[in-house]
Amino acid sequence: MAPPPPAGEHYFSAHAAAGPTELQSRQVTLAGREVEVMTAPGVFSYEHLDQGTEVLLRSVPAPDADREGAVLDLGCGWGPLALTLALDLADAERPDVTVWAVDVNERALDLVRRNAKRLGLSQIRAALPAQVPAGLRFGTIWSNPPIRIGKPALHALLEGWLSRLTPGGTAHLVVAKHLGADSLHSWLAARLETGLPSAPQTGRTSDAAPIHGAVAGSGAVAGSGAVAGSGAVAGSGSAEESGRDASDGDSTRVHGTVSRTTTSKGFRVLSITRTR
Ligand SMILES: C[S@@+](CC[C@H](N)C(=O)[O-])C[C@H]1O[C@@H](n2cnc3c(N)ncnc32)[C@H](O)[C@@H]1O
Numbered sequence: 076m077a078p079p080p081p082a083g084e085h086y087f088s089a090h091a092a093a094g095p096t097e098l099q100s101r102q103v104t105l106a107g108r109e110v111e112v113m114t115a116p117g118v119f120s121y122e123h124l125d126q127g128t129e130v131l132l133r134s135v136p137a138p139d140a141d142r143e144g145a146v147l148d149l150g151c152g153w154g155p156l157a158l159t160l161a162l163d164l165a166d167a168e169r170p171d172v173t174v175w176a177v178d179v180n181e182r183a184l185d186l187v188r189r190n191a192k193r194l195g196l197s198q199i200r201a202a203l204p205a206q207v208p209a210g211l212r213f214g215t216i217w218s219n220p221p222i223r224i225g226k227p228a229l230h231a232l233l234e235g236w237l238s239r240l241t242p243g244g245t246a247h248l249v250v251a252k253h254l255g256a257d258s259l260h261s262w263l264a265a266r267l268e269t270g271l272p273s274a275p276q277t278g279r280t281s282d283a284a285p286i287h288g289a290v291a292g293s294g295a296v297a298g299s300g301a302v303a304g305s306g307a308v309a310g311s312g313s314a315e316e317s318g319r320d321a322s323d324g325d326s327t328r329v330h331g332t333v334s335r336t337t338t339s340k341g342f343r344v345l346s347i348t349r350t351r
Pocket residue numbers: 086087088119120125128149150151152153154155156177178179180183204218219220221222224232302303304305
């Protein structure tokens with residue numbers, strides 16, 4: 076478990092980018108190789124790879140690069156999931172698939188950018204939630220979600236992002252049993268059966284900074300800052316850029332199934348597949 080944050084602060088508080096004296100180098104194993112990454116205090120589990128994250132990485136298959144849509148690490152921290160997703164896609168010779176690393180903590184996003192650059196993973200885009208184009212849809216979502224933001228905010232967060240799965244798309248979430256994995260499973264099953272309201276398709280273009288070069292598309296910044304609990308925000312890219320599903324009208328609801336894998340160390344991996 077990560078050490079507790081300083082009094083009055085949380086790992087999900089907004090922090091400015093780490094200064095040179097705060098940056099710390101770590102050796103970790105991601106996608107089967109030893110890599111060096113940078114972390115810093117003020118970011119979730121900055122001293123080591125979190126146990127839940129490790130469980131997720133061991134339990135789920137590499138992303139299917141042929142599935143329609145982009146790939147998302149929701150609540151990326153310093154980036155272990157996004158970096159692994161991009162390494163897996165590089166192994167599959169699919170560096171063209173964009174991996175979005177999303178967090179409300181600017182310091183985390185800065186670390187992801189540094190780590191992606193260090194590992195030569197130019198398909199990672201680190202962004203605040205409000206900077207992700209609204210029309211973007213995801214074929215794969217991995218998350219060690221921020222349970223500690225509280226149930227209402229967590230539910231709103233998951234509804235917002237899971238409703239952006241492409242049909243057939245899959246999300247894998249790791250949650251500790253003692254932090255409510257089983258009740259989250261029941262809630263997800265009920266919500267996915269009733270159907271989530273589909274996410275808005277339109278808005279303005281984001282300015283999410285890619286690791287190298289400019290983001291395709293143009294326009295004003297859709298907004299910035301911490302958007303606790305919401306993934307459905309203004310912003311749009313072209314349908315080509317976004318992986319948008321043209322048949323997915325705003326009036327439809329997003330249905331799916333959720334299965335639960337029990338792992339060692341008291342974690343559950345909840346796997347959601349969008350069925351329609
Ligand atoms: C449990 S940590 C996981 C971090 C990282 N994925 C890892 O495995 O080490 C959850 C992350 O979610 C972020 N977070 C909190 N609220 C969020 C929100 N509304 N939208 C996106 N990310 C959020 C936190 O800042 C934190 O980095």
